[in-house]
Amino acid sequence: MNIQTIIEKKRDKKELNNEEIKYFVKEYVNGNIQDYHAAALVMAIYLNGMTDKETTILTLEMAKSGEILDLSKIRGTVVDKHSTGGVGDKITLILMPIIASLGIPVAKMSGRGLGFTGGTIDKLESIPGFKTDVAMKKFIANVQNIGISLIGQTANLAPADKKLYALRDAIGCVESMPLIASSVMSKKIAAGAEKIVLDVTVGNGAFMKTEEDAIKLANIMKNIGNLANRETVCVLTNMEEPVGYAVGNSLEVKEAVEALKGNMQEDVKEIVLTIGSYIVKLAGIGNNIEENKSMILENISNGKAYKKFLELVVNQGGDITFIEDLEKFEKAKYILPIISDKSGYVKVLEAERIGRESVALGAGRIRKEDSIDKSVGFILNKKIGSKVERGCILGYVHANDEEKGKLAIEEVKKAYEIVEEKVDMPKYILEII
Ligand code: URA
Numbered sequence: 001m002n003i004q005t006i007i008e009k010k011r012d013k014k015e016l017n018n019e020e021i022k023y024f025v026k027e028y029v030n031g032n033i034q035d036y037h038a039a040a041l042v043m044a045i046y047l048n049g050m051t052d053k054e055t056t057i058l059t060l061e062m063a064k065s066g067e068i069l070d071l072s073k074i075r076g077t078v079v080d081k082h083s084t085g086g087v088g089d090k091i092t093l094i095l096m097p098i099i100a101s102l103g104i105p106v107a108k109m110s111g112r113g114l115g116f117t118g119g120t121i122d123k124l125e126s127i128p129g130f131k132t133d134v135a136m137k138k139f140i141a142n143v144q145n146i147g148i149s150l151i152g153q154t155a156n157l158a159p160a161d162k163k164l165y166a167l168r169d170a171i172g173c174v175e176s177m178p179l180i181a182s183s184v185m186s187k188k189i190a191a192g193a194e195k196i197v198l199d200v201t202v203g204n205g206a207f208m209k210t211e212e213d214a215i216k217l218a219n220i221m222k223n224i225g226n227l228a229n230r231e232t233v234c235v236l237t238n239m240e241e242p243v244g245y246a247v248g249n250s251l252e253v254k255e256a257v258e259a260l261k262g263n264m265q266e267d268v269k270e271i272v273l274t275i276g277s278y279i280v281k282l283a284g285i286g287n288n289i290e291e292n293k294s295m296i297l298e299n300i301s302n303g304k305a306y307k308k309f310l311e312l313v314v315n316q317g318g319d320i321t322f323i324e325d326l327e328k329f330e331k332a333k334y335i336l337p338i339i340s341d342k343s344g345y346v347k348v349l350e351a352e353r354i355g356r357e358s359v360a361l362g363a364g365r366i367r368k369e370d371s372i373d374k375s376v377g378f379i380l381n382k383k384i385g386s387k388v389e390r391g392c393i394l395g396y397v398h399a400n401d402e403e404k405g406k407l408a409i410e411e412v413k414k415a416y417e418i419v420e421e422k423v424d425m426p427k428y429i430l431e432i433i
Helices: 003-011 018-029 035-048 052-063 091-101 120-124 136-146 159-170 177-190 211-227 249-260 266-282 289-301 304-315 351-361 402-415
Strands: 079-083 106-110 148-152 195-202 231-238 334-339 344-349 377-380 393-399 416-419 429-432
Touching: 003 018, 003 035, 018 035, 018 052, 018 159, 035 159, 035 177, 052 159, 052 177, 052 211, 079 091, 079 106, 079 177, 079 266, 091 106, 091 120, 091 148, 091 249, 091 266, 091 289, 091 304, 106 120, 106 136, 120 148, 120 249, 136 148, 136 304, 148 304, 159 177, 177 211, 195 211, 195 266, 211 231, 211 429, 231 266, 249 266, 249 304, 249 377, 266 289, 266 429, 289 304, 334 402, 351 377, 351 393, 351 402, 393 402, 402 416
Parallel strands: 079 195, 106 148, 195 231
Antiparallel strands: 231 429, 334 393, 344 416, 377 393
16 A cells, blocks of 8 residues: 555545555554655545545544543543634633533643634643643543643644644645544544533634534534544534634633633623533533533632632643733733724624734744744624724734734724624524534
8 A cells, every 4th residue: 555546546536445544544643654645635635525434434543543541530421522613712711610610520632723713722821831731640630639631632642633733734724524523533532531512613713614514514523423432412603703802812811711700701601601511411410401501600600610720720830820810911012902994883703814813913823833922812892793983992903013913903904894784693502413
């Protein structure tokens, strides 16, 4: 078998068999297949797709490319959560401490920014001292001791995904159903949780632009989960506009801390409550979704969720004085207002444009080896459905380079469409699968 024939077969829209997919995953991880060959195959998959059978084989081979975690030493049912990506998506930062505060163990591996979307690990690392590179033994011990650990993907967990994720990001092959499904589910299977809740994002700022595609992706991932004996629930969420009001690493951490203290925007609240109540249900703590939502709200208002977040930060080496006093986070040099040229109602706020602009400001990576600027991004005061007056402030650009900041103002203005007729608030939860 050789990689050229496999590439040619996919280039010619033929179905790859078990042996071919196995060979590719194994030899790419071992370093026997070069990045340029892998890139050609990934591009062919991106352009020509994969059958459900090929996607399932690819996922299971990627999951087996490293260690499969054994979480059996952890008491209670671990329910994992993953998002297919978005802009301003700080749901994990808010939701997982809430879940841990309810006594449900949280052992979660998260990713870095991908394409125009942000990543939980980059956000957590904007807390000075917070370590996301944690050895497996310590990861499990953290969960046993305080009920929660949030870490980055370790070298030996689905290493095929680690390599393919960075490669896809570098060659413009992120938005592909089989590649997203295999990436998400290989990591989730390898991470060992018995139950999984997936936030499948839909819309302008998501990789799936239509509800139809998101449903297809959700069904592929759910079927793979079932085959691997992992009960999987998918919550389809609206990603037409950024989630919440902050976009950018430390800006999102600050919003998450505020949310844990009960100051949550409507979209954040609805997503947190819905995904959270399904996690509670799968953990076997409560069958009634509405009662589960009340349990979550209770642990926000009694301060237990916020306290759990502080415990998580201390336990992973972070400086909690930054969480206790959010003003301590370093601010960007230029905080520039974005002024509305029109009166009316916000009809569109293109999340993808905001995401790309936040990468341009330095909040994300253009090359995989780039470092990121933790303080830059956006604060958006006006979202879809908001009433605006000409001359009002739509939001702020946080930039460390004045020229980039000024360019960002123009781009954000283009992301807004303001119309005269009243616009209804969007639906944030689209479907449960
Ligand atoms: N999240 C992942 O883990 N992988 C993808 O491909 C997209 C989102």
